[in-house]
Amino acid sequence: MSEQRLGDVIDDHCIKCRRLTNHSIVSVVAGQAAKVRCRTCYHDHDYRHEIAPPSKKELKRMELEAQAAEAQSALEAQGGQPPTPSVEAEEAPKAKSEHA
Ligand SMILES: [Zn+2]
Secondary structure (H helix, E strand, O other), X not given: OOOOOOOOEEEEEEOOOOEEEEEEEEEEEOOEEEEEEEOOOOOEEEOOOOOOOOOHHHHHXXXXXXXXXXXXXXXXXXXXXXXXXXXXXXXXXXXXXHHO
């Protein structure tokens, strides 16, 4: 990787232009672009490594997936057994008949 310097023009995804545009580097950290300025609309933003930010739809999906993963890990934390209502249904009548 060659070092990037202030003023270098690189490609990045501009959130305002919503596409890949030329950007000037306005901030460099450890030889890598940290902040860039779109050469089309002059909007400054963190260098995104040419990756488009997730859309609202994708954010929503990621949120749902995170919630599902959380629910799954919460289930596993409760003894590591998946819910088995069929076992309870089998045992309930037996217990009743023993009492009667
Ligand atoms: Zn732009």
